[in-house]
Amino acid sequence: MTTITDDKRLQPYLGTLQKIVSDMGPQRPFQSTLKSLLRTLAENHDFQRPHIVIFDPETRTLKLSLSQTPAKADHVEYEPGVGVTGQVFSTGQPVIVPRIKDHPAFLNKAFGRTDEEQETLAFICVPVLGPADEPRQGREVIGTLSVDTPSVPMPQLESHCRFLEVVAGMIANHASYLQEEMARQKHLMTQGLIVGDSNDIGFTPSNVVAASKAMRLVLNQAAQVGPSRATALLRGESGTGKELLAEAIHQASPRREMPLIKLNCAALPSELVESELFGYQKGAFTGAVHTKKGLFELANKGTLFLDEVGELSPNAQAKVLRAIQEQEIQRLGSEQTITVDVRLICATHQPLEELVERGLFREDLYYRINVFPIFIPPLRERREDILPLAEHFLRIYSDEYSRSIKRISTPAIDLLTQYHWPGNIRELKNCIERAVLVCDEQVIRTYHLPPSLQTAESTATDTNLSFCEAVAKFEQELLVDALKKARGNMLQAARDLRVSYRIVNYKVKKYGIDAKKFAVAKARGMK
Numbered sequence: 151m152t153t154i155t156d157d158k159r160l161q162p163y164l165g166t167l168q169k170i171v172s173d174m175g176p177q178r179p180f181q182s183t184l185k186s187l188l189r190t191l192a193e194n195h196d197f198q199r200p201h202i203v204i205f206d207p208e209t210r211t212l213k214l215s216l217s218q219t220p221a222k223a224d225h226v227e228y229e230p231g232v233g234v235t236g237q238v239f240s241t242g243q244p245v246i247v248p249r250i251k252d253h254p255a256f257l258n259k260a261f262g263r264t265d266e267e268q269e270t271l272a273f274i275c276v277p278v279l280g281p282a283d284e285p286r287q288g289r290e291v292i293g294t295l296s297v298d299t300p301s302v303p304m305p306q307l308e309s310h311c312r313f314l315e316v317v318a319g320m321i322a323n324h325a326s327y328l329q330e331e332m333a334r335q336k337h338l339m340t341q342g343l344i345v346g347d348s349n350d351i352g353f354t355p356s357n358v359v360a361a362s363k364a365m366r367l368v369l370n371q372a373a374q375v376g377p378s379r380a381t382a383l384l385r386g387e388s389g390t391g392k393e394l395l396a397e398a399i400h401q402a403s404p405r406r407e408m409p410l411i412k413l414n415c416a417a418l419p420s421e422l423v424e425s426e427l428f429g430y431q432k433g434a435f436t437g438a439v440h441t442k443k444g445l446f447e448l449a450n451k452g453t454l455f456l457d458e459v460g461e462l463s464p465n466a467q468a469k470v471l472r473a474i475q476e477q478e479i480q481r482l483g484s485e486q487t488i489t490v491d492v493r494l495i496c497a498t499h500q501p502l503e504e505l506v507e508r509g510l511f512r513e514d515l516y517y518r519i520n521v522f523p524i525f526i527p528p529l530r531e532r533r534e535d536i537l538p539l540a541e542h543f544l545r546i547y548s549d550e551y552s553r554s555i556k557r558i559s560t561p562a563i564d565l566l567t568q569y570h571w572p573g574n575i576r577e578l579k580n581c582i583e584r585a586v587l588v589c590d591e592q593v594i595r596t597y598h599l600p601p602s603l604q605t606a607e608s609t610a611t612d613t614n615l616s617f618c619e620a621v622a623k624f625e626q627e628l629l630v631d632a633l634k635k636a637r638g639n640m641l642q643a644a645r646d647l648r649v650s651y652r653i654v655n656y657k658v659k660k661y662g663i664d665a666k667k668f669a670v671a672k673a674r675g676m677k
Contacts, residue, residue, distance in 0.1 A: 163313045166194045170320060184324050187317070188218035191297060195310075198271065198298040199261050202278070202321075203228060203235055204329050205292050212239055212293070215328055219261065235294050238275045242291045244315060246307050247273040250298075263298075272301045274311050278318045278325045293325050327366055355398035358391070359542045362532035368395070368524060375522045376402025381474070383459075383519050384497040386526035389574035392497040395526060396455045405493055408452030411445045415456055420463035425482055428469060434483025446479050446490050453493045459519065460500040460511060471515045494519065529571040529578065536567050539575060543582035544594065553586055558594040559631050565596055565603050593631060626661050629654070630668075638668040 169190050188200040201217035212235060214226035231240040234256055238245050247253040251268040263271065275296040279289045295318045299310060360369055375382050376399045384392040393412065400410045415423055429444030445454060456462075462470065473479050474494060478487045496519045505511035529536065540558060548555045558566070571577055585598040628647065632654075636642035643665075644654040658665055 162194060163309075166190060166313075167316065167320075169194070170317065184216050184321065184328065185218070187321065188216060191317070192218050196300055197310075200295070200297045202325065202328075203239075203294045203296070204325060205230070205239065206329075206333070208333065212236065215293070234273065234275050235296060238277050238294050239291050242277045242279075244274070244276040244311050246304070246311055247275075248304060248307065249301050267298075270301055271298045272307055273298055274307065274314055276311060276314045276318045279322055280326060292329050295321070323363065326363075330367075330370060355394075355401060357394050358398055359538050360535065361538045362534040364527050364532045365535060368526055369398070371522075371524045372399050373402055375399060375524070377404065378522075379403075379493045381494045381496065381519050381521045383521070383523045384495065384526065385523055386497075386499060387528045387574055388499045389576035390526040390528060391575050392526060393455070393457060395524070396453075396495045396497065399495060400453045400455075400493075403453065403493065405452050409449055410453045410455060411449040412455045412457065413445055414458055415466075416458040416461040420461075420466065423462065424466050424469065427466065428473075428479050428481055430482035431484040434481070438483065441481070444479065444481065446473055446492055447488060449492045450490050451492075453495060455495045455497070457497045458499070459496040460498045460502055460505055462511075464512070467512045467515050471512060471518060474515075474518050529574045533567055536571075536578065537563060539578055540566055540582055543579050544586065547583050547586040551586055553589065554592055555586060555589055555594060556592045557635075559596070559627060560634065561596045561627055561630075562594050562599060565599055569603050595627070622661075625657065626663070629657055629661065629663060633658075633663070633665050633668045636668075638665045640665055 170187055184202060188202070191197045191200040199217065199219045201219075202215050203212045204215040205211075206213050209227075210230070212228040212230060214228075228235045228239075230236050232255075234245050234247060234253065237255065247256060249269070250256055250263065250271050250273050251265075253273070256273065273296065275294050277291045278293040278295055280292050295314055297310075297314065299307070355369070355372075358365075358369065360366055372382075372395055382396075382399055384395055386392055396412075397410060400406060413423075413426060418426060425442070425444070427444050427446055429442050429447060430438050432438055432441045456470075469479070473490065473492070477491060478489050480487055502511055502516055502520075506513050506516050529539075537558075540563075544555060544558065547553070566578075566581075573580075581600055581603065582594075584600055585594045589595075589598045629643070632643040632646050633640070635646060640654050640658065641651050644651045647654065657663075
């Protein structure tokens with residue numbers, strides 16, 4: 151039976167797929183990833199004008215969204231069912247045009263191909279389905295991937311077509327994000343929040359790591375509310391990153407050059423929160439030896455972030471409500487009103503609705519701050535973010551503590567992704583910092599992680615294991631790590647482990663390890 155690796159004709163396709171997988175890192179903006187994919191298709195094969203067309207549900211048209219070669223028209227649209235692209239979208243089946251000039255349904259409005267090109271070029275168009283996490287029968291066509299290629303015999307064109315279908319399947323999530331971003335950009339334009347088309351598709355703040363679809367939706371919401379002055383209410387468990395999201399919203403607003411002032415309402419006694427928020431006059435109370443500005447004044451023309459807003463006392467709630475409604479405050483001990491222009495962002499992990507029912511939180515204030523709620527899911531519900539976050543913290547603390555730690559071992563990754571993370575991102579951050587401090591090699595292993603993550607089975611300390619079995623488990627981990635680093639090359643793994651090739655080959659067969667599956671491990675981000 152012929153395999154991909156045995157068939158020399160398919161080697162170029164395999165190399166391209168490896169490059170595409172390596173470019174599709176979880177922390178990379180999806181638009182730049184798709185552009186890189188189109189560039190790879192053009193460079194690694196004799197494909198011309200690779201482009202992606204995405205369906206716009208609002209206008210019910212197909213829009214040319216990304217192209218490796220600039221299109222001659224700024225806004226190119228196709229009707230579903232019209233032309234080759236429209237037919238592929240409507241039927242969900244790929245189409246091969248052996249010679250562009252001979253196809254009556256071919257539309258040439260996007261790229262202005264010359265008569266000579268239409269004589270010598272073929273056209274291949276394949277459907278792009280929705281994300282793979284949807285039910286298989288419910289996956290709908292959301293766009294198409296197309297290329298021009300020199301006219302060659304049909305078997306070769308069919309091979310190109312099958313390859314492009316694989317590529318289209320790989321970009322399902324990225325294409326879905328692009329479709330959502332198109333809708334968001336259009337919404338912002340209709341609201342007057344942005345002018346014209348934005349080339350900066352994909353809101354990815356530098357201080358936020360987001361690989362999961364759930365967090366991409368959170369960032370989309372942050373991008374929507376950012377340009378306005380509407381009050382945002384960030385909901386979610388403690389440690390999910392509400393403060394970082396508040397910073398991202400501030401940076402997306404016209405107030406980004408003005409101060410972002412923060413206050414954790416739970417960090418101070420209730421009697422001190424009011425003086426912090428609104429300031430006080432000299433002599434207002436014992437110890438007030440000078441006049442002090444409050445945070446509302448310090449945040450004037452900027453943003454005020456109130457974390458754990460549910461901890462505000464009733465008096466402070468009333469004054470915050472007045473500051474929001476009237477845009478003016480009074481310092482403690484003063485009757486003079488001060489006008490302030492402050493954009494408010496609030497956050498809480500408490501169920502404010504229950505507090506309102508129990509009379510612990512003002513209902514009118516609740517509706518004032520709940521203008522644009524954003525819920526940040528806990529880390530256990532977005533496990534795709536665990537590894538990117540762990541690698542992000544690993545880079546930070548390796549630099550901070552001058553450690554040459556390169557990666558996290560596969561068993562350690564398994565522990566990180568299986569743990570339920572009650573402390574969310576804050577707990578993960580502390581976990582990686584501890585691991586960096588105790589690690590005395592270039593790899594974070596299971597025994598470097600805190601005891602709360604570890605089990606007897608994962609650390610080979612189960613009392614049912616004999617000494618030989620425990621050694622064997624550790625030996626397997628070393629072999630897997632070496633093969634992963636060497637991308638499946640057993641000779642290189644032997645050099646890294648400083649043993650003979652014969653020993654590595656023997657151990658690989660003994661433990662039933664498939665070295666070939668690590669050939670693209672590095673490309674998948676499993677370093």
